[in-house]
Amino acid sequence: MSAVFPPPPRLGHLLQAVSRQDVPARLGAPLSDTERRVWEIAFGLMVRRRFLTDSPLAEIGRSVATAVHFHAAAALPALDAEMLVREALGEKVPVEDIDATVRSGVHLLLSASLADELAMTDGELDDLVKQAEELAAPIPEPSGEEDVSSRSAPPDAP
Amino acid sequence: MVQNGTLVQTATAAGRHVLDALGEEHPARSLSRLSDSPGAVRLLRELFTVAVRRSFVGRDPRDVTGYVRDLLEYQSMPTGGALAREAEAVIRSAVGEPDLAYRIPDLRRFELICYVVGDLVRPPGIPPAHLIDLVEQAERRAERAR
Numbered sequence: 001m002s003a004v005f006p007p008p009p010r011l012g013h014l015l016q017a018v019s020r021q022d023v024p025a026r027l028g029a030p031l032s033d034t035e036r037r038v039w040e041i042a043f044g045l046m047v048r049r050r051f052l053t054d055s056p057l058a059e060i061g062r063s064v065a066t067a068v069h070f071h072a073a074a075a076l077p078a079l080d081a082e083m084l085v086r087e088a089l090g091e092k093v094p095v096e097d098i099d100a101t102v103r104s105g106v107h108l109l110l111s112a113s114l115a116d117e118l119a120m121t122d123g124e125l126d127d128l129v130k131q132a133e134e135l136a137a138p139i140p141e142p143s144g145e146e147d148v149s150s151r152s153a154p155p156d157a158p
Numbered sequence: 159m160v161q162n163g164t165l166v167q168t169a170t171a172a173g174r175h176v177l178d179a180l181g182e183e184h185p186a187r188s189l190s191r192l193s194d195s196p197g198a199v200r201l202l203r204e205l206f207t208v209a210v211r212r213s214f215v216g217r218d219p220r221d222v223t224g225y226v227r228d229l230l231e232y233q234s235m236p237t238g239g240a241l242a243r244e245a246e247a248v249i250r251s252a253v254g255e256p257d258l259a260y261r262i263p264d265l266r267r268f269e270l271i272c273y274v275v276g277d278l279v280r281p282p283g284i285p286p287a288h289l290i291d292l293v294e295q296a297e298r299r300a301e302r303a304r
Contacts, residue, residue: 057219079247079258093223094242099283 011038011129016073016122019114034136036104042132043107047088049128050114060085067113074105081106172197172300173293176205177277180289186233186276190269199268202304205296206271207252209278212292214253222249229277245270 051060064081083093084106115125160174175198179188189249214222230237244262251259256299259267278284278292 017254021203079243083243090219092227094227094238094240094246096236096238097240 011035011042011132014108015042015112015115015125015129036100037136038129038132039104039107039111041135042129043084043111044088044126045132046111046114046118048086050118051085051089053089053091055089055125057082057086061112063117064110066117067110070113071109074109076105076109077102081110085110170197170201170297172201173297176201177289177293180276184276185279186272189272191275193268197300200300201293201296202268202271202275204299204303205292206275208292208296208299209250209275210249212242214249219250219255221252222253225249229273232277232280233273234265245273249274 050063060082061078064078064085068076068078068081080095080098080102083095084098084103086093087095120128172195175191175192175195179185179192182188189202207294214225223246226242226249227237230242230245235241244259244266247258247262248267262270273294278289283289284292
């Protein structure tokens with residue numbers, strides 16, 4: 001980590017900053033695959049907090065339109081954003097080849113916009129991000145050593 | 159040819175070209191060959207608008223997603239990517255969400271329109287009389303728009 005430049009903001013702070021328009025949207029690119037994963041999970045949590053799986057598309061569309069217009073400089077494609085929301089709600093939608101930059105932009109900016117819609121407090125936002133970080137943590141591989149004491153004894157040979 | 163003489167007589171020249179194309183073995187491809195006829199292109203766009211509005215207005219827009227998946231599967235085209243999103247955008251733009259399709263180039267939009275209009279005659283297809291009604295309505299809309 002550079003001693004000169006400050007560390008990058010945590011996602012919760014970044015979401016708050018983007019919601020308040022304190023930082024330009026273009027600064028919101030994840031630094032690593034792990035961070036990208038955290039953003040994606042946080043987006044999913046946020047979407048499921050805001051919408052039901054069968055929420056009317058018009059309602060989803062309104063939220064997407066609000067985010068797209070609010071962050072107009074990021075030029076997010078509205079339909080791609082809507083598809084990512086619907087995917088997060090468990091719907092089978094065509095999202096296979098959405099550009100990684102677009103995905104990240106949607107995850108960050110839409111999350112920020114939804115946090116604003118939900119009037120989430122800073123604490124609630126940080127809790128959600130912490131939950132996303134926990135969910136993004138890699139599951140440890142099971143060790144190769146097996147507990148011998150737990151094995152059942154082999155049957156006696158006849 | 160699927161259409162009979164009565165059908166052909168009811169249409170304008172552009173309408174006859176469209177109906178002829180719909181009677182071919184590969185309707186979407188045949189319709190796309192009308193791209194050098196401004197009258198036929200205008201009529202196709204109106205026919206597309208009439209067809210999708212009569213099919214989808216008042217329904218859940220998610221039905222469009224399912225329809226597009228079915229259409230692309232029938233055409234043996236990929237159902238999970240950009241083409242599917244563009245097809246959904248073009249259809250939904252005609253039923254009240256015009257902003258969705260403004261980034262889609264004209265040529266791609268025309269191709270997708272050809273697929274959707276061509277799908278009208280996918281077996282079993284809509285009844286011939288209904289097809290005539292749609293074409294006539296599209297002709298009137300095209301005439302009014304000139």
